[in-house]
Amino acid sequence: MRHAHTVEQVRAAEAELAGQPLMDRAVAGLAATCARLLRERRGRVYGSRVLVLAGSGDNGGDALFAGAALARRGAAVSAVLLSPEKAHRAALAALRATGGQVTTDQNVGLADFARADLILDGIVGIGGRSGLRPAAAPYATAPRTGLLVAVDLPSGVDADTGEVAGAALRADLTVTFGTHKPGLLIDPGAGHAGPVQLVPIGLRPPAAPVQALQHADLAALLPRPGAESDKYRRGVLGVRAGSERYPGAAQLVVAGALHGGAGAVRYLGRPGAEVVRRHPEVLLGDGRVQAWVVGPGSGEATVEALDATLAAEVPVLVDADGLTELARRGPGALAGRTAPTLLTPHTGEAARLLGGAATAERCAAARLRTARELADRYGATVLLKGSTTVVARPDGTARVNPTGTSWLATAGSGDVLAGLAGALLAAGLDPFDAASAAAYLHGLAGRLAAAGGNRLPFGSVHSTVGDRGEAPVTARQVAAALPAAWRNATAPQGGSQQDAAGLGD
Ligand SMILES: NC(=O)C1=CN([C@@H]2O[C@H](COP(=O)(O)OP(=O)(O)OC[C@H]3O[C@@H](n4cnc5c(N)ncnc54)[C@H](O)[C@@H]3O)[C@@H](O)[C@H]2O)[C@@H](O)CC1
Ligand SMILES: Nc1ncnc2c1ncn2[C@@H]1O[C@H](COP(=O)(O)OP(=O)(O)O)[C@@H](O)[C@H]1O
Numbered sequence: 416m417r418h419a420h421t422v423e424q425v426r427a428a429e430a431e432l433a434g435q436p437l438m439d440r441a442v443a444g445l446a447a448t449c450a451r452l453l454r455e456r457r458g459r460v461y462g463s464r465v466l467v468l469a470g471s472g473d474n475g476g477d478a479l480f481a482g483a484a485l486a487r488r489g490a491a492v493s494a495v496l497l498s499p500e501k502a503h504r505a506a507l508a509a510l511r512a513t514g515g516q517v518t519t520d521q522n523v524g525l526a527d528f529a530r531a532d533l534i535l536d537g538i539v540g541i542g543g544r545s546g547l548r549p550a551a552a553p554y555a556t557a558p559r560t561g562l563l564v565a566v567d568l569p570s571g572v573d574a575d576t577g578e579v580a581g582a583a584l585r586a587d588l589t590v591t592f593g594t595h596k597p598g599l600l601i602d603p604g605a606g607h608a609g610p611v612q613l614v615p616i617g618l619r620p621p622a623a624p625v626q627a628l629q630h631a632d633l634a635a636l637l638p639r640p641g642a643e644s645d646k647y648r649r650g651v652l653g654v655r656a657g658s659e660r661y662p663g664a665a666q667l668v669v670a671g672a673l674h675g676g677a678g679a680v681r682y683l684g685r686p687g688a689e690v691v692r693r694h695p696e697v698l699l700g701d702g703r704v705q706a707w708v709v710g711p712g713s714g715e716a717t718v719e720a721l722d723a724t725l726a727a728e729v730p731v732l733v734d735a736d737g738l739t740e741l742a743r744r745g746p747g748a749l750a751g752r753t754a755p756t757l758l759t760p761h762t763g764e765a766a767r768l769l770g771g772a773a774t775a776e777r778c779a780a781a782r783l784r785t786a787r788e789l790a791d792r793y794g795a796t797v798l799l800k801g802s803t804t805v806v807a808r809p810d811g812t813a814r815v816n817p818t819g820t821s822w823l824a825t826a827g828s829g830d831v832l833a834g835l836a837g838a839l840l841a842a843g844l845d846p847f848d849a850a851s852a853a854a855y856l857h858g859l860a861g862r863l864a865a866a867g868g869n870r871l872p873f874g875s876v877h878s879t880v881g882d883r884g885e886a887p888v889t890a891r892q893v894a895a896a897l898p899a900a901w902r903n904a905t906a907p908q909g910g911s912q913q914d915a916a917g918l919g920d
């Protein structure tokens with residue numbers, strides 16, 4: 416499990432320990448990574464051009480000390496100070512002692528920025544407040560040819576949420592200290608961070624409010640049939656999805672559920688005959704179920720379907736049309752529920768559920784806040800879909816999904832996710848585990864389907880379109896890739912597969 420802690424928690428954990436040794440460890444890890452990058456890029460550290468962007472706090476101090484370490488290895492290091500009167504004194508002295516050049520002229524800084532082999536972003540770290548200040552903003556868009564390494568986190572990204580107010584630096588790699596920060600794992604911040612390397616510095620923070628599953632966590636969560644299992648014990652999922660207008664949604668939910676390990680799927684909806692023609696495993700008509708999925712493509716049947724499922728004393732996943740109807744009814748509609756509810760909105764549906772001034776864009780810009788607010792208001796677990804899928808519980812604890820790919824932004828892939836998460840609910844996983852495991856498996860399936868026979872592309876936690884060797888996928892292909900994703904995550908060699916997927920630490 417990756418653990419991400421808030422600034423407040425990091426500060427409290429830091430206060431228990433002596434300051435300078437922490438900084439020394441952080442700097443040593445940072446300088447070692449920079450040296451490795453320079454060797455990979457230029458063959459050697461000696462003679463490489465390094466630029467340090469130094470703000471006024473310890474984040475600038477880390478960057479300046481690391482610059483000094485690289486200068487001692489022969490790099491030509493210069494630093495530009497963004498708050499000259501407040502720069503970290505000891506670190507500045509250390510850099511000067513190595514012969515490093517220091518400037519306060521932003522024009523010189525921008526010229527160095529353009530030609531440096533490596534840039535260290537030490538403008539602000541966890542002390543950053545409300546976006547970049549004007550002096551720093553040009554570095555967010557200035558042209559460069561070298562690599563940019565963010566120190567602790569990219570300046571301009573909110574450490575606790577991943578929100579970006581205005582401009583933020585965009586890193587090729589982030590070296591973070593002591594623990595992950597939520598903002599490194601959640602878009603838009605995650606997109607600015609690139610791959611994240613964690614340097615342990617001995618912090619002992621409390622339980623993390625934000626986590627990200629890794630392969631081993633998924634393998635531990637996924638249900639496996641035991642010797643005594645039968646289809647009922649494995650879990651029967653009831654599906655009220657699809658309509659005459661949207662028969663495809665029913666097929667895709669069912670496909671997700673069958674590949675998601677449901678013991679059986681019971682379908683209640685108009686296009687039953689068509690569903691059985693494509694999926695002969697499906698049972699039709701009323702009967703016992705251990706969980707429900709309601710809403711995908713349910714069209715004109717939505718009101719009745721929602722009434723029937725919300726009254727059930729088993730977990731219910733509400734998606735798509737079901738969410739639009741729920742938004743109309745408001746949080747009170749879930750007040751009488753005796754079993755858990757899982758809501759799976761995309762940002763447009765989230766905005767509808769929140770009402771007021773909420774828009775899809777605002778929800779996308781503030782994913783963690785949106786998921787938490789919805790979970791709190793509706794008293795339900797919420798899986799907010801999109802570029803970073805966030806799962807939040809009413810108590811505010813959250814999991815963010817590291818496996819997604821934007822190839823999943825294709826019609827019907829959310830239906831597959833609903834079926835998959837529903838199957839895991841029916842198997843007895845609590846909604847938080849079911850939702851986060853489903854998002855992980857679904858994202859992995861999307862990546863495997865996009866990669867075809869190719870190895871998963873090595874790269875950032877968030878695979879981006881444009882990775883070599885990928886092709887567009889359809890929702891059906893995502894469903895068909897679920898067994899491969901399941902095997903990939905649970906195979907004994909899962910660790911190396913995980914590395915191949917760029918999902919390691
Ligand atoms: N907390 C810890 O456990 C450790 C922290 N370390 C480093 O220390 C950093 C935190 O240092 P600080 O607390 O000094 O804080 P920062 O260096 O992150 O930023 C605080 C300074 O930046 C200024 N500032 C705030 N918002 C700004 C903005 N939007 N634009 C420009 N300037 C802004 C503030 O006026 C203040 O002077 C971490 O990110 C990390 O790099 C490491 O050395 C290792 C240990
Ligand atoms: N930019 C993106 N990056 C990663 N995943 C995405 C992106 N956009 C959408 N997705 C994923 O694709 C799926 C789309 O679901 P949804 O919006 O419900 O579509 P549909 O209703 O057509 O099935 C979700 O799992 C979502 O997280």
Ligand SMILES: [K+]
Pocket residue numbers: 474536537538539540565566567568569570
């Ligand atoms: K930084």
